[in-house]
Amino acid sequence: MIDPVEALKAFLRCPSVSADSSYQEGMLGAQDFLSSLFSGIGLEVELVKTPKHPIILARKGGDPSWPHVVIYGHYDVQPADPFELWETDPFDPVVKDGRLYARGAADNKGPLMVHIAAVADLLIENPDLPLRITFLVEGEEEIGSPSFPEFVDNHKDTTLKADMVLLSDTSSPSAEQVGITTALRGLAGLEVYVEGPSGDLHSGVHGGAVYNPIQALAEICASLHGPDGKVNVPGFYDSVIEPVDWEIEELAKLPTTESSYKEFLGVPEFYELEGIKPIAATRFAPTLDFNGITGGYQGEGSKTIIPSKASTKITFRLVANQDPVVAMKQIKDAITERCPKGVRVSFKEVPGGAPYKIVPPGRPNSDPEQSPVLAKAFELADDAVTSVFGKKPLYLAEGGSIPIISQLKDVAGLDSLMIGLFTSESNLHAPNESFDLKLMERAIEASRRILWGLSQ
């Protein structure tokens, strides 16, 4: 049996920052650590090479009639800077007030360790557990999983011939209230470049004859939302599946109220989106957001120019069943059509991922052809969470995006059971990231019960 907290600490001491090549040693350290850990609990380890960081597979095989669960995680972490805002060394884990502080503690090393510890527990007591398990741990999640699509495509008929995916890389409302994630928004991006005159022009000498590229870009951007707050792009909503009553009602069980949320955001008023309330909108509505805009003179004081160009970065979040490729074309077409003829527009596409949605078995609008193993896993998860945490889990759509989840579904046909194990206190992607150790202990027990149940 492994000591999960000590194992996690050792894992966290490997500074596995995938975005920064100077952390190559940390990446190798994390790979070695995991390989040893997996071997130690009796799994067969394989490192699958990719152009950047290998994917680690760790298998417990068995009879082909046994259920096969793929447990997903990632061993890479976000960069730790700004370092000066950390109260302790981000790569020297420290326990304080029941939380373990380190970069990657919650995203994703802690939650991954939950499932490793659960499997280790089970296998020690039941070496011949009638369940096939494949850990699939990637090292490029924090840089957008660039090698994942090819991996899924290459392994869809072998490693990924399975019944379901189990993972913990989403959030829960609190350490006492576990959330099971039922949907993720899709994501794709578009950079829009507007070019006017061949160089910056004197606004006195030429103002009046030239379409100012910032004006053109502003007009394009402003056209992308209608008075109802919705994305004003023809066809954009055509394939959207509206949330059903129970999905909206589940949100009412969240501790967040509209007024506490508004205060958290620091905004004078919410964005008004016709037909949906703000908290629901962040989970069930597709959006189009401007992440940045730039053009002309931005320094101190003034410079009386008509700039030669301006650009903006757009990302759009999609809900089931929107297709990012279709949405990309719709948005580009709308912009191209609306671009004033005094300027030229060009694009750079940032491909993303599709939305994902799973309706738990037994719920209205659940898929009758759902995998029976997955259906059983959802029931086991509900029971395990309810008895270990003392509260039924909430079934929550999440506004964020994990493109690999829809890839696993669309290419390998695998649905995912996503048990949220970080909370807003976890400081994901921020200084002083931490993981709740009480939550960890409970989650290991819950994971153990789910996997045990699946083997029976």
Added chain:
Amino acid sequence: MIDPVEALKAFLRCPSVSADSSYQEGMLGAQDFLSSLFSGIGLEVELVKTPKHPIILARKGGDPSWPHVVIYGHYDVQPADPFELWETDPFDPVVKDGRLYARGAADNKGPLMVHIAAVADLLIENPDLPLRITFLVEGEEEIGSPSFPEFVDNHKDTTLKADMVLLSDTSSPSAEQVGITTALRGLAGLEVYVEGPSGDLHSGVHGGAVYNPIQALAEICASLHGPDGKVNVPGFYDSVIEPVDWEIEELAKLPTTESSYKEFLGVPEFYELEGIKPIAATRFAPTLDFNGITGGYQGEGSKTIIPSKASTKITFRLVANQDPVVAMKQIKDAITERCPKGVRVSFKEVPGGAPYKIVPPGRPNSDPEQSPVLAKAFELADDAVTSVFGKKPLYLAEGGSIPIISQLKDVAGLDSLMIGLFTSESNLHAPNESFDLKLMERAIEASRRILWGLSQ
């Protein structure tokens, strides 16, 4: 008698960059040079202190019944960088193919030297010339003449008790075709800040609940022009004086055609402004231009945030009789009213100057109460330019702004005769600035004739 080219070279060797305090010695050098030059031709020199760079006055007094002409110029120059783009040292003047190359050669030391040389000529032959002349040479033109309003206010009843201003700080269509400037656009600016959430937000977690500040800013910016291309701000055009036929017809005499202008600008199409053609629009239409815009993530790749803020820099060019203070309020009011309630808007005003317009005597819509000395000066200028250059001058409204001209009019009641002495080849504010020496020679003769005529 002074050698105007040699005197100009000596003047240009003083690197009088007003914007950069490390050029303080160059500023002092230019002041000393001018003081000696003015004293040498018999003028009485006074340096008027300002918070930054003194204004130089050089007077030839006389009988109070004699006409009094103020000749305006500035001894400061633009910074010379980027130095690497200069073919010769910007502060070591060189003559090549009939042009004198140096920073300030055309803006404004050459044109100023034209009038100094003309006065010097006249005074040598006619020490008792019955004309009062005051050179008013400022050292802060290139930094927006911050000390000028106070100077005008303090001197309106003394030094500026005069009949007219003569200056050459505007452009001509070519070295053979002199332009007399009949109007300047006014200018003022506004920085618009839009603030939404208290910090940048994850666009997945919060997208749909928050008014994206870039979206809000784009909507505000887009609202500021109507489908007719005009500035869409209530009241903005109320006091605009439309150009009359002869003003538009004068433009047809320019060598510029719409197609050559479009090619020069490098735009696919002109901006379409209802009721006015592009070349006329740059001179007779008020405009509102975005000089810069900024917000959110602008680096490489993508960052999926809802930024907490966005801002833009606006300048507006005004035509007679628009008031910059009124226009500023109209624009701010329109923006405030249109700002979505999900964000907050704030402003930083950049005060500017009023537009200026003078209709030459005898032209339709000229002011019957025009100063007789000014009227005579316009007639003398027309004759002098016609005979010295062999072509009648064109009477052109200019799109740019010289706030001090309207200050001299509004506070001291002085109209200006503006004889354009630089051309597009002069590379104003750019590397390899130069002044045409043949033009200089002719302009000195023309100036001499005008001043002589005024004394008779």
